[in-house]
Amino acid sequence: MRAHAYALGMIETWGFPALVAAADAAAKAADVQVVTYEGADAGIVTVYVIGDVSSVQAAVDAGAEAAKRVGRLLHSHVIPRPDETVPLMIQKKFNQQNAARYDAPKQQEAEQSGVDIPTVSELQGMTINDLRKLARSYTDFSLSPQEIHTAKKEDLLRLLEERRNEGGEPTA
Template sequence: MRAHSYSLGMIETLGLPALIAAADAAAKAADVKVVTYEGADAGIVTVYVIGDVSSVQAAVDAGADAARRVGRLLHSHVIPRPDENVPKMIKNLISPAEKKEETPTLSHTLSGLADQSINDLRKLARSYTDFPLSPQEIGTAKKEELARLLEEKQKGGGEQER
C-alpha cells in the first residue's frame, strides 16, 4: 500500500464555535491547508488539515489550544503520511494529489455533474461571468436545475472567471 506525501491533522471539538476557533488558529499557526470538516452527532465536529508533518503538528497544537479556550476540545491527532485509503474515509477531503484546485472547474465536473455535490455545482455556476441565474438564484436552485444549466453552458461554451 502506498502512503500520501502529506500529513493529516484532525481536531475534534464539541460545538461549532470551538471548531471554528481551532481551524482559524491552525491555519494561522503554520503552512497548512484546512480542507474540510465533518459533524458526527450531538455537536461533535472534526476539522481536517493537511501539510508537511511539522507544519501539521504545529497547526494541530495551536488549534487544540484555541478549541480549549473557546469551548471543549475532545481529541486531536496527526497522522504522518497516511495510507492512500485513509483520506477516502473522510467525506469531502480534498487530497492535494487528487485535486489541484479547490473550486471545481469545467473539466473536473463534466464527466458527472449529477455526481457532484450541490455546493460544488453552485461554486462552478458562480465561476461563470454569464451564468443564466443570479448569485441568489444559484444559492436556492435545485441540484437538477444547476446540473442542466451547467451542461447547457458546457455545450454552448461560456467563459469562466479566474
Template sequence: MKALGMIETRGMVGAIEAVDVACKTADVEVLNRHLIKGGIVTVEIVGDVGAVKVAVEAATEAVKKLGVYMGSHVIPRPTEEVYNILEKKEVPTEVIEEKEMIVELAEEVIIEDMVDEEVKPVVNRRDKTKK
C-alpha cells in the first residue's frame, strides 16, 4: 500500500510550488488537489513511504519560504477507506444545472453576435443607397 502525503497552502501558487518540489525531490505522484474555501488548497501525493516523507518535508520547507504554509501530514499506509473518501468527486446537482444554464446563455449570446455581424453590413449597404 502506498503512503499518502498532504500539504495545505494558502493559494494556488504555494500548492503548485509544493507539487513541483515534491515531484522533483522523490518518486511520488500527485493524487489530487482540493480547493477549499478561503483560498486554502490541499494537494495529495502518493508513493513509497520513504519517498512521500522526503517529498512532503521538502515541499513543506519550500512553501514555508513563500509564507503560505498551512499544514502537512504523512499517513504511511492508510486504509482503503481513506482513498475511497479522497477519490470521490461528487458534483452537486445545483452546480451541474448552473453550468448547463451558463452554457445555454453563452450559446445564445454567440448566436446573437453572429446574427448581428451578418445584419450590420447589409444595413450599411442599404443606408448608402438611400442617400
C-alpha cells in the first residue's frame, strides 16, 4: 500500500458549535483544507482536514483549543501520510454529502443548454439515485430532502410524473 504525501487531521467534539469553532480555527491557523465533517451519535461530530504534515498539526492544535473554549473537545489526532485507502473513505463521505450541491448546477446548465426534462419513459428508466437528484433539483418539491432520501422509487416516479404533467421544471 502506498501512503499519501499529505496528512489527515481529525478533531472530534461534542456539539456542533464546538465543531464549527474548531474547523474555523483550523482553517485560519495553517494552509489546510477542511474536507468534511461527520456526525456520530449523541452529539459527537468530527471534522477532517488535510494538508502537509506540519500545517495539519498546527491546524489541529488550534482547532482543538478553539473547541475547548467553545464546547467540549473529545479527541484530536493527526495521521501523517495516511494509507491511500483512508482518504478514499473520507472522499466517499464528502461526495455523498455534497452530491446535491454539485448536481444542482449541472441540472441548471442542462436546462440552459436546451436539454429537456426527462419524459415519463426516461423517468422510469432512471436509477433511484438519479430520481432523487432530479427531485432535489426542484425548489418546491412536495417532499423534503430527508423524505426524498428515504422515498421508494415508485413514489418518486409518481411524484415526478405528476410534476412533469403539471409543467413544473427544476429550478435549483
